[in-house]
Amino acid sequence: MSVRRVMGTETEYGITRPGDPRANPVALSGLVVRAYATEAGPQRALPTGSGWDYADETPLRDARGFEVARALADISQLTDVDDPATANSVLSNGARLYVDHAHPEYSSPEVLTPRDVVRWDRAGDEVMLTAAAALAAQGDQIRLYKNNVDGKGASYGTHENYLVPREVPFLTIAAGLLPFFVARQVLVGAGRVGLGQFSEQPGFQVSQRADYMEAEIGLETTLKRPIVNTRDEPHAFGEKYRRLHVIVGDATLCDVATLLKVGTTSLVLGLIEAGAAPALELADPVAAIRAISHDPGLTRQVALQDGRDLTALEILAAYREAVENHLGTDVDDDTREVLRHWDAVAADLGEDPMRCVGRVDWVTKLAVLEGYRRRDGLEWGDPRLAAIDIQWSELDPARGLAARMRASGRLETLVGPDEVREAMVVPPEDTRAWFRGQCVSRYAGQVRAASWDSVVFEPAPGTRGLRRVQLPEPLRGSRADIEPLLDSVSGVDDLLAHLVSRDG
Amino acid sequence: MAGQEQKRPPRRDDEDTPAPAAPVAQRQDAARTAEVDDLLDEIDGVLETNAEEFVHGFVQKGGQ
Structure with a gap:
């Protein structure tokens, strides 16, 4: 078994223009896309007047085998209508840069390894920074954030895509993934100040997205969001492949977390494909994903259908053990790297989560927040902590806290700045x-x-x-x-x- | 490789070396606090000065 498979990420970035709260975010996002295309030039980014070829896109097809009538679909599900007011470009690194809803989005090129996911995902951050710098040079200050919530009810996605053989029944995939996705956040959550979709209660939680998951399985991505999304747009031979579209994850700024997010998921998909996923069924996955997110102490147990109660780390350990049993003898280096980090992070989270500062986003963010709470005596409801949560994800290292921590060597990096800059321009070599x-x-x-x-x-x-x-x-x-x-x-x-x- | 070692409570029943554990942990805690304080000193200068206004102004439209 291997972590290697065709996969990629999509990030919708938060966007503001300071001092102009009434600015139209769709227009701002369009400015970002056009600024990058202009700055990069036609050999690095198709002019934004070029089209996206929508011929094969079917966002309303459901993996369970039916198609939602277009008239019944919420308008925001219709992503395949070419809106002239929004901008689109395809980059020389194979990525797509465009406006999705009211956010600039970078969809990474297809890669084969988790390490390359990290590299081309971070290249997207640099694309955004380049656009913002070009706009700043024209006197337009735009700030971009790699997060998933505004704390006031809005959530926007960081999606993962995995190529999966069509022959594996979708409901088998969903059943195998649900407990994993509920537990995975303790490895790869980005952390959030505030509990509830509108931050109704003060506090800290493990995941940005957990409070916005309202269903176990479903087609929607903008309302009644499901833990397992059924969108069935393979962008490939449909009889041979499906593309698993994952919307439950957070945007991550720690390289180790990004590596683990896609690496562990690829391995679990391998288990499911082999019919070897652990027999776990949660009693209430939607309640469980929130309960686990709301417990940074990681001691909370969630109920299984068979009457057992397990913590997130215990659920992950069951998957890890199944992976071990099905690894085989010929284990490639990419898989070894993911397993080494999985084992180290899981062990450290079990002993003392604070050991994962620099590797796991929520822990790193929490260390900073707890530092301020201790030093300045702040309560969780203090706006300074909410401000730190937002500023954490700002891309510009002049203000972005995670970016500053990376620059000062406090985040463990897996790919260097030169590799990331090269990946803005150069495509991965091993896919289309x-x-x-x-x-x-x-x-x-x-x-x-x-x-x-x-x-x-x-x-x-x-x-x-x-x-x-x-x-x-x-x-x-x-x-x-x-x-x-x-x-x-x-x-x-x-x-x-x-x-x-x-x-x- | 032995899969995921269950690393729940550090095995107190072994009672091999109970004494050094606490001082080491305390030293680690102290070092960690000092590290975080260094970081906070560095961050203080870039934090938004009007946190309430900044948080209030960060409003996004929902996405996918």
Whole structure:
């Protein structure tokens, strides 16, 4: 078993313009996307007038096998309508940068390892910072936050995507994931000041998102949010794959937490695919995810259907043991790295969570908050603590607390700043993201649109017929697969002729 | 590898070396407090001066 699989993250960033509380967040988000595309230039970011190729998107299809009637869908579920007021770009690193609802969103390219998730996820933060710096140079101060709540009722997502074989029944996946997602937050929660969706009660909790999870399984992502999301848009061969769209997680700024978030989840999916997930069924997953989030002491037990009561760490230990039993003998380095951090963080959380400062976001944030409480005698309801919670996630290291802690070496980093900066421009080599990114950098003027599984070319300037290259196999279009061809062809026309003959 | 060692309470029943445990833990606590205080001193300068207004002004639209 391995952590390696096609996966990626999507982050909706919080956005403000200080001193202008009435600023339209959709317009602000559009400014950010356009600023980056302009600053980066056409070989690093498609002009925002280019399209997103929506031909295959089906946000209303449900993995359980039915499609929501469009007329019945909440308008905010309709993400495949091209709104001219919003901006979209595809970057030379294979990512998508666009406006989702009222937030600038960076959707990372598809990668194969948890370490590469960390690298291309952080590249997204740098993309946002570059955009903000470009706007600041024009006199427009925009602040961007990598968090998931405003503390006043609004939540916005940091999603994970995992490629899963279609043959595994969705309800089997959901049953295997529910207890894991309820418990996973103690490893990878981002921490939050305030309890309840509107911070009705003072206090600290482990996760940003837990209070906003209102159902076990479902299609919605903006209301009545489910722990396991059923959106069935594979962006790939639909008969072969499904894309598991995970909305329960928090945005993380600690590299170790990001690595663990996707690494442990990929392993648990491996267990489920092998029919080897531990037999755990929670009595009430929605209540359990909140109960665990509201207990930073990590002693809270939650009830199982079979009458047992387990803590989050005990649930995770059951998954970890199942992983151990199904690892096999040939364990790759990426898997070893995830297991080493999983074991170390779980053991330290069990002994004393404060040992995880610098590796786990909620613990690191809590250490700072408890420091202020002790030194300045603050109660949990003090606005200074709520301010620290928000400022924690600001991307700009001049003010962002996690960013400052990283800069001063207080966060354990897995990828260096040079690797992250390179990943803003360069795509991962081992998935179709390489082809997508290379099309942007090599054929900038002739790419009219792109999507996860297509690139749409204008073969010659001024010609009318557009040509779509489809990439339904996420593992094809890698550097090894296609670089020799790209290096040998004379241009887009030649490339298209070769691709047609290859597929024929 | 032995999976996830259950590391619940540190085994007091072993009673091999009960004495040194507490001073080590205290030293760690003191060092940790000093580290956090250093960090707070550094952070103090960048924290929003009007916390209440800052928190009040941080309003987002819901997303996915």
